Amino acid sequence: MPELPEVETVRLQLLRHVVGKTIKKVTICHQKTVGHDTSFSQRLTGKTIKTIDRIGKLMIVSFRGEKNLYLLCHLKMTGQFFFINANGTFAGGGHTYNASLVSTLPSKHTRVIYFFTDGSKLFFNDMRLFGYTKIADAYTVSLAKSAFGPEPIAEDFDFVKFAALIRNRKRSIKAVLLDQSVVAGLGNIYVDEALWQAQVAPYKIAATLTAKEAKKIAVSAREVLQQALTFGGTTFRNFTDTQGEYGNFRDYLAVFGRQGEECRRCQATICKTKIAGRGTHYCNQCQT
DNA sequence: ACTCTTGTTAAAAC
DNA sequence: GGTTTTAACAAGAG
Numbered sequence: 001m002p003e004l005p006e007v008e009t010v011r012l013q014l015l016r017h018v019v020g021k022t023i024k025k026v027t028i029c030h031q032k033t034v035g036h037d038t039s040f041s042q043r044l045t046g047k048t049i050k051t052i053d054r055i056g057k058l059m060i061v062s063f064r065g066e067k068n069l070y071l072l073c074h075l076k077m078t079g080q081f082f083f084i085n086a087n088g089t090f091a092g093g094g095h096t097y098n099a100s101l102v103s104t105l106p107s108k109h110t111r112v113i114y115f116f117t118d119g120s121k122l123f124f125n126d127m128r129l130f131g132y133t134k135i136a137d138a139y140t141v142s143l144a145k146s147a148f149g150p151e152p153i154a155e156d157f158d159f160v161k162f163a164a165l166i167r168n169r170k171r172s173i174k175a176v177l178l179d180q181s182v183v184a185g186l187g188n189i190y191v192d193e194a195l196w197q198a199q200v201a202p203y204k205i206a207a208t209l210t211a212k213e214a215k216k217i218a219v220s221a222r223e224v225l226q227q228a229l230t231f232g233g234t235t236f237r238n239f240t241d242t243q244g245e246y247g248n249f250r251d252y253l254a255v256f257g258r259q260g261e262e263c264r265r266c267q268a269t270i271c272k273t274k275i276a277g278r279g280t281h282y283c284n285q286c287q288t
Numbered sequence: 289a290c291t292c293t294t295g296t297t298a299a300a301a302c
Numbered sequence: 303g304g305t306t307t308t309a310a311c312a313a314g315a316g
Contacts (some may be wrong), residue, residue: 001294057295077294078313128312130295171306180296188294237293237315277308278294 002075004151004185004225006233006247007057010081013242014052014059014122017083017091021116022048033111033126035134043069043135044114056148056184060141070136072144078109078238079124079131086119090243101244127238148184152194152221153229163214166206173209173217174202175276186221189234189256192281194221196255199265201287202280203273227252255281 002010026041034040048064061071073079082105083091090102105123106113112133114122124133136144150157162183169176176182177191186194195202197220200213209217228234233247236257240246250257254264259272259281268285 003295074295076296127314128294130312169305175306178295279292 001077001187001189001236002079002233002239003057003187003190004153005190005228005231005249006239007054007059007075008229009233009241009247010075011052011054011059013091014081014083017120017242018049018114018116018122019051020048021118021120022046023114024117025115027113027115028111029106029113030111030126030129032129033124033132035132037135040135044071055145056151056180057187058144058148060145068137070138070141071133072136072141073124073133074131076126076128076130076132078127080126080238080240081242082123082125082244083242084121084123148180149182151184151225152218153185153225157218157222159215159218160211162218163211166209166214167211169206171206172203172275173200173206174278174280176206177217177221178276178278183218183221185225188278188280189236189253190221190224190228192256193224193254196265196282196287197224199287201284202275202282255283257281 023044023046026044028034028040047066047069050062050064053060057074059073061073063069084102084105085091088102107125109125109127110123111126112124165182166176173195174191177186177194192202194217198217200209200217228249231247231249231252232241233239234249234253235246236250255270258270261270263270263283263286266283266286268283270281271284272279272281274280
């Protein structure tokens with residue numbers, strides 16, 4: 001379940017691995033992943049990767065000398081990138097890596113393979129086929145970007161604006177925080193975590209919250225995202241980095257997946273319900 | 289066999 | 303017309 005910290009972890013690794021590399025060939029194993037684009041491979045062949053940006057959970061690849069060619073990459077729920085060196089191993093990077101995974105690639109969940117001219121490869125795996133890597137022009141990219149609200153980790157995040165925005169929202173605060181057009185980057189895990197830290201109950205209608213509570217929620221969201229970033233994200237089910245490694249923030253989750261366990265703040269039992277159509281974890285005693 | 293899992297979106301409802 | 307809700311997508315785990 002990649003959210004902002006997981007996507008950023010992958011982006012930073014991809015920056016190290018593929019920036020400046022030239023695409024030699026692309027093999028498409030599943031057409032849906034590239035938006036059924038029949039010219040996908042042809043349009044990317046010979047292109048050199050300039051950089052990779054990110055907004056919310058969306059990665060945007062740009063190419064040298066190309067002002068109107070981009071690759072939009074979304075992991076959705078089960079998308080994974082695996083980078084393999086020219087010598088056939090994972091890139092390494094100081095920490096141990098999942099070596100046994102290398103021999104399984106490509107696997108039955110491999111959807112696209114990018115071959116670079118230096119012999120290295122990038123695999124895009126996606127078990128459930130919700131993710132994509134699609135070619136887009138500059139206009140499409142700007143449209144996609146405009147659909148996102150500010151990120152809580154942005155230095156210039158405007159807390160006053162955020163409080164004003166949610167003041168007339170009649171949905172639960174959980175639903176509002178999951179809405180990428182309000183704030184970008186949060187998903188089911190970090191919304192639950194941020195609300196626990198802010199001591200606000202997820203079912204509360206956003207409009208009923210005070211400006212003070214709104215600010216506390218945004219500050220908590222920022223802190224939770226930043227902390228998760230330092231741990232390389234959270235692996236709850238399917239997330240791995242580009243070497244098949246898990247994110248280590250799971251050990252620090254306060255509520256997500258901890259239903260039936262003790263609240264670390266007040267020792268009450270963490271409960272789980274469904275809010276905004278999603279599994280929702282919170283402490284019914286200290287989140288009010 | 290059936291329920292549950294989630295990020296996003298299209299469509300329907302309000 | 304903006305906001306909100308719901309279902310759909312897909313495939314695996316339990």
